[in-house]
Amino acid sequence: MPESILVLLLALGAGASMPVGALFARFDQLHPAWLGSEWRHFIVAFGGGALISAIALVLVPDGVAKLSTPAAGLCFAAGGVTFFLLDIALNRLQSAAGQLVAMLSDFIPEAIALGAAFAAGENTGLLLAFLITLQNLPEGFNAFEELARSGKLAQGTIITAFCAMALLGPAAGLAGYFWLGQYPTVMGALMLFASGGILYLVFDDIAPQAKLENTWMPALGAVAGFLLGLIGSMLAG
Template sequence: MPETLLVLLLALGAGVAMPAGAVFARFDRLHPAWLGSEWRHFIVAFGGGALISAIALVLVPDGVAKLPPLAAGLSFAAGGVTFFLLDILLNRLQSAAGQLVAMLSDFIPEAIALGAAFAAGENTGLLLAFLIALQNLPEGFNAFEELARSGRLSQSTILTAFFAMALLGPASALAGYYWLGQYPLVMGTLLLFASGGILYLVFDDIAPQAKLKNTWMPALGAVAGFLLGLSGSMLAG
């Protein structure tokens, strides 16, 4: 299989995990008794664990390897501060697009990194595709639940938006493969910027939602999400 086609299929597969999670959430809303509150919180925490594994195992190590220490620290801090400001803006606007923006804010940089990894001949491309899909599935579930509860968008509109967002994955991966892969400093900055932003989102949005009194499953979900990412990292290594 041509490498370009492989990059496209991996990026598309990782992106389709978002609407797949949304379809799962739509079924859950139609049959709310079958899953239960504890397992919903488990899914939220699982997504947080998967995101942290992507930061710790792929994004930060690859980014730090491409940048001097000061530039690496500034890029990471800039990502956290930018997502903080974006969060404030979306909250003031009361925009229903906030959850969509949050998903794209980590999906697009990671898809670019996926394409760049293949262009550079690195062995992290398959792992990154796996981690992106792993985090997009619970993210799609959680975002659909929140958007549907808000009532500002119909469920069919939300699903259509998620499917459209999935198509941005192949486009971003091709940009990384043909263009940004040639500029390691830019790639390092992008990876660390995304890492700072994702870490902000995990502790501002995902971790608080995962908390549930007198239960232990949600915290175990975070461990399971990170463990799955760690297993993929060891297999890729």
């Protein structure tokens, strides 16, 4: 199979986990008793653990290898500050799309990094595809619930939109493979920028949502999300 086709399929599969997560949330709304509050918080925390594993195991190590220390620090800080400003803007607009924006904001740069990894002959492409899939499932779940609660869009429309957004993955992956893979410094900057933004989102949005009094399941969810990322990293290595 041509490598470009593999990139396309991996990015498409990772993107498809967004509407899959949304369908899971839709089923949960139709049958609210089957999942329960603890497992909903577990899913939120699982997504946070998977996001942190992507930062710790792929994005930051690969990013700092391509940049000087001052440049790496600047890119990481810029990502955190940018997502902070975006969060303020969404709050002022009273938008219900916070989870949706967060999902796309980490999915697109990670898909670009996936394609660039294959173009550079690195062994992190498969791992990154696996981690993106782990992230997008709970993020799709959370984003659907947030949008559905707002009542501004029909639930079928939300799922259709998620399916359309999944197609951004192949476009971003092929852009990384054919274009940005030739510029390792740019890719390193993008990875660290995304890392700073993702870390902000985890502690501003995901971790507070995962908190639930008198239960330990959410914390275990974060451990499980990171654990799967760690296992994937060791297998890829």
